[in-house]
Amino acid sequence: MYRYDEFDHGFVAARVAExxxxxxxxxxxxxTEDQFRPLRLxxxxxxxxxxxxxxxxxxxxxxxxxxxxKLAHVARVYDRxxxxxxxxxxxxxxxxxxxxxxxxxxxxAEVEMHALQTSGNCIxxxxxxxxxxxxxxxVADPRPYAEILRQWSSIHPEFSYLPRKFKxxxxxxxxxxxxxxxxxxxxxxxxxxxxxxGFAVYVGGGQGRTPMVAKKIRDYLPEADLLTYxxxxxxxxxxxxxxxxxxxxxxxxxxxxxxTEELTRRVEAEWDGLKDSDLKVPDADIKxxxxxxxxxxxxxxxxxxxxxxxxxxxxxxxxxxxxxxxVPHKHPDYKGVTISLKPIGGIPGDASxxxxxxxxxxxxxxxxxxxxxxxxxxxxxxxxxxxxxxxVYDVLVENQLATANAGLITDIxxxxxxxxCALATARSIPVAQKISERFAAQERxxxxxxxxxxISGCINACGHHHVGHIxxxxxxxxxEEIYQVTLGGSADEHTSIGEIVGxxxxxxxxxxxxETIVDTYIGLRQSKDENFLSAYRRVGAQPFKEALYGSVxxxx
Amino acid sequence: xxxxTANRLSDGISVWYSPQHGWDLDIGTAETVSDAEGxxxxxxxxxxxxxxxxVIDVNVIDAVLIxxxxxxxKLRERIRAQGPTINYVGxxxx
Numbered sequence: 001m002y003r004y005d006e007f008d009h010g011f012v013a014a015r016v017a018e019x020x021x022x023x024x025x026x027x028x029x030x031x032t033e034d035q036f037r038p039l040r041l042x043x044x045x046x047x048x049x050x051x052x053x054x055x056x057x058x059x060x061x062x063x064x065x066x067x068x069x070k071l072a073h074v075a076r077v078y079d080r081x082x083x084x085x086x087x088x089x090x091x092x093x094x095x096x097x098x099x100x101x102x103x104x105x106x107x108x109a110e111v112e113m114h115a116l117q118t119s120g121n122c123i124x125x126x127x128x129x130x131x132x133x134x135x136x137x138x139v140a141d142p143r144p145y146a147e148i149l150r151q152w153s154s155i156h157p158e159f160s161y162l163p164r165k166f167k168x169x170x171x172x173x174x175x176x177x178x179x180x181x182x183x184x185x186x187x188x189x190x191x192x193x194x195x196x197x198g199f200a201v202y203v204g205g206g207q208g209r210t211p212m213v214a215k216k217i218r219d220y221l222p223e224a225d226l227l228t229y230x231x232x233x234x235x236x237x238x239x240x241x242x243x244x245x246x247x248x249x250x251x252x253x254x255x256x257x258x259x260t261e262e263l264t265r266r267v268e269a270e271w272d273g274l275k276d277s278d279l280k281v282p283d284a285d286i287k288x289x290x291x292x293x294x295x296x297x298x299x300x301x302x303x304x305x306x307x308x309x310x311x312x313x314x315x316x317x318x319x320x321x322x323x324x325x326x327v328p329h330k331h332p333d334y335k336g337v338t339i340s341l342k343p344i345g346g347i348p349g350d351a352s353x354x355x356x357x358x359x360x361x362x363x364x365x366x367x368x369x370x371x372x373x374x375x376x377x378x379x380x381x382x383x384x385x386x387x388x389x390x391x392v393y394d395v396l397v398e399n400q401l402a403t404a405n406a407g408l409i410t411d412i413x414x415x416x417x418x419x420x421c422a423l424a425t426a427r428s429i430p431v432a433q434k435i436s437e438r439f440a441a442q443e444r445x446x447x448x449x450x451x452x453x454x455i456s457g458c459i460n461a462c463g464h465h466h467v468g469h470i471x472x473x474x475x476x477x478x479x480e481e482i483y484q485v486t487l488g489g490s491a492d493e494h495t496s497i498g499e500i501v502g503x504x505x506x507x508x509x510x511x512x513x514x515e516t517i518v519d520t521y522i523g524l525r526q527s528k529d530e531n532f533l534s535a536y537r538r539v540g541a542q543p544f545k546e547a548l549y550g551s552v553x554x555x556x
Numbered sequence: 557x558x559x560x561t562a563n564r565l566s567d568g569i570s571v572w573y574s575p576q577h578g579w580d581l582d583i584g585t586a587e588t589v590s591d592a593e594g595x596x597x598x599x600x601x602x603x604x605x606x607x608x609x610x611v612i613d614v615n616v617i618d619a620v621l622i623x624x625x626x627x628x629x630k631l632r633e634r635i636r637a638q639g640p641t642i643n644y645v646g647x648x649x650x
Contacts, residue, residue: 027566029609047613049636052568080646095646097567352645418632419640427635429642479630 001064001370002147002292004112011155012109015116019043020102027099042122044115045101048422054093054101055118056108060128060146060170061089061373065364068371070111072356078104083356085341085349087413087464088167089127089373090118094420116154121162123153123234127169129177130374133295134329134336134382138172139189140197144289145226146170148281152227159234163241164249166234167206170199174493179375181205181214181495182467184251185233190220198222203233203263204255207461211497212252215260217267223286225271227279232271236263296368296383301333304386311390318393320442321404326389333386337367339379339396340403340411344440345433348414349377358399366392376452377413378406408445409453409518410436413464417457417474418481424457426474426481431455434511439518448518451532454489467491469533470517471498472510483510487517487544488536501541502549513548520547559586559619559626560598561636562611570636571611572626573601579611583637584625 004012019039026036040046044055056071063071071091075083078100079093086092096104108114117124126146133141149168153159159166170187171178180186186202199221205214221229237251240258255263312319326335339359341349351359363371363381366388372380384392396402405411412435415421417428432455439445454468458475465471471486482504489498505513518532520543525535536544560573561583571579572586580586589595595616602614618629628634635641639648 026609032609033565033606033612047563047568049632050568050570050639051563080644082645094644099566347642347644350644418635419642424632427641429640433642476631481631 001062002059002143002289008112012112012114012116015043015114015155016102016105016109019105023098023101038120040098041119042116043101043105044118045098046119046422048094048420049418050420051095052098052101053420054096054104054115055086056091056093056113056115057118057125058089058091058113058373059150060126060132060143061130061375062132062143063371063373064111065360065369065371067111067113068356068360068363070107070113072353072360074104074107075353075356081354082350082352084347084416085351085373085377085379087375087377087415087462088125089130089375090125091373092416094416119165120160121164121166122160123149123156123162123166123168126150126153127167127178127183127375129171129173130372130376130378130380131177131327131336131382132172132372133293134327134334135173135177136328136330137175139174139191140172141290141293142170142172142178142187142189144286144293145187145189145199145223147289147292148226148286149230152230152279159238162234162238163243164246166237166251168230176491176493176495179464179467179491179495181493182207182211182464182491183214185230186214187226192220192222196222199226201229201233203267204252204260205495206250206252207464207466208250209247209459209461210250210253210256211461211466212256213495213497214252215255217260217264224281224283225275227281228274228277229267229271231279232267232274235270236266240266295330296370298331298334298368298383298385301385301387304333304388308386308389315390317404318390320446321393321402322389324404324408325406326384329383331383334383335386335389337381337384337389337392338374338406339381339401340405341378341401342405342411342436343400343403344410345437346400347429348412348432351379355399355401358395359401362392362395376411378411404442405445407450407452409439409448409451410445412436412453412455413468414455415457415463417455417463421457421462423460424474425459425476426457426483428455428457428463428472428474431472431474431483431507431510435514438511438515447528448522449528449531451518452490453514464491465489466497467495468498469536470514472514475504477504481507483507483513485510485513485517487541488533490533499541502545516547517544520544557588557590557619557621557626558595558598558616559583559588559628560602560614560616561586561633562602562605562614565609565612568612572637573598573605579605583619583628586619586626588619588621588626
């Protein structure tokens with residue numbers, strides 16, 4: 001894992017001191033709220049419905065056991081004993097007091113964490129595949145490049161006041177697990193014609209009120225040019241992006257209005273003047289960053305294969321969990337383990353301080369002290385030996401963390417919605433809970449197969465509803481919560497934006513509507529191997545409209 | 557009918573203005589007004605408290621009387637008054 005150098009320690013400590021002074025001055029009345037608000041936002045502090053909210057950055061979703069224990073400690077001492085893992089691989093605390101922020105940030109800095117650039121019109125936390133470094137299908141580990149981007153973009157003077165926020169994601173594999181095509185910049189690692197490593201570069205993806213799939217503007221960018229090219233993109237955006245209308249200020253609108261071809265031409269022209277500058281990343285620097293992400297030396301644990309087979313035979317719940325929540329690892333004796341934060345009827349992404357400590361302990365004992373946060377709001381133990389899976393599972397079961405639903409219909413993404421969020425127009429979590437309860441039976445979930453439901457409580461789409469196989473958007477319609485359903489969205493390498501199926505559903509109708517959609521899919525699929533998304537892409541919306549509304553007239 | 561609400565500066569917690577208690581955690585004790593003059597008076601109290609750096613996000617909101625006590629009309633404000641509608645880990649006993 002990356003470790004802070006002197007520069008990192010220095011600038012984080014300086015920012016903690018600076019913000020602590022600003023908080024003190026605000027509480028003393030020396031700063032007005034108008035003066036203070038942009039300062040607190042630069043440090044990840046929002047005001048929500050009930051209290052302040054602090055968003056802590058988890059760079060590219062990678063955490064150590066020590067860091068996770070600190071997150072648990074902060075939850076316990078300064079909050080109400082829990083935290084919420086987000087779709088940007090971050091952690092949010094829902095109840096911290098402003099007066100405690102200096103202490104919280106100082107504690108986080110002790111373990112090389114901060115809340116910088118988790119808000120504001122700057123380059124946000126760079127996200128990556130949560131199976132980075134272990135996935136057999138990856139070209140290279142995306143995290144070293146995400147770390148290079150983090151270092152470049154942190155308190156970047158030129159890009160701290162962009163027209164709007166800016167999100168970058170990196171995937172190391174052709175199988176995109178980082179949703180790169182719905183980011184402002186999406187980078188897909190690939191081999192170049194010379195055998196070297198570089199990126200396909202996508203620009204202008206995003207969700208929110210105007211969802212757009214990113215456009216590929218360069219098929220291959222050598223790794224050394226990562227920062228020069230991103231700088232060129234950011235410069236064109238900073239200059240040409242709209243500042244007159246907040247809702248048209250993201251780069252996706254610029255790409256749309258300028259056109260992909262012209263934008264590409266402008267970026268390439270800007271890059272011409274930059275590509276041989278000192279932003280070119282020397283090979284030695286890439287190697288130096290790579291060294292932080294060297295795979296851990298994993299001892300041979302061949303005894304686990306027989307043991308795992310035996311444990312699976314003896315315990316069907318364990319067998320189901322292994323099938324659903326573990327993935328192959330580059331090392332044949334190990335697996336990556338998804339710890340579901342989606343218990344049946346639970347709150348997607350929430351973890352108690354005690355659960356965080358348990359997971360930290362498991363990582364320390366069984367996974368090289370390393371953890372990941374997925375953009376699907378789960379946690380990952382990246383390096384678990386086959387021989388240790390049963391021990392890990394038993395501890396997870398004791399702590400309500402062993403739900404065997406990774407990728408299934410109850411593995412629902414949901415934003416905090418109107419239970420917490422000042423921007424929300426409807427609740428998300430209770431809808432997720434009811435759907436989860438309706439489809440609780442494991443056999444039924446397995447029968448349905450891969451199906452991603454994603455729920456947002458407002459058009460800003462933090463719950464990624466646009467790219468849910470089934471998306472649900474909560475809106476306010478004359479004081480009533482109404483849920484609009486979209487079908488056919490996807491955030492993988494074949495990204496698509498879901499289509500609205502028809503009129504929305506009231507709170508007490510939406511679970512039935514989802515069940516109708518699922519039953520319709522089961523009825524029309526060609527075989528169990530045809531998953532929901534494939535079936536939808538084959539047949540279109542019509543059968544689902546008819547099942548939901550009876551006739552097309554009623555769908556309007 | 558209207559009541560005055562805000563969030564405390566020091567910890568961000570939602571509060572409602574009561575003539576007896578000042579900023580109170582319980583909307584049930586809030587002062588209610590039913591005319592423009594009353595609304596303007598509450599807004600002025602809120603503005604003064606904001607200027608003194610006691611509260612932020614000050615708003616005069618719709619309310620109704622339920623069992624003789626004021627309650628928020630809109631769902632968003634009801635959730636602000638009663639807390640999240642879900643059983644999160646650290647939810648205080650009501």
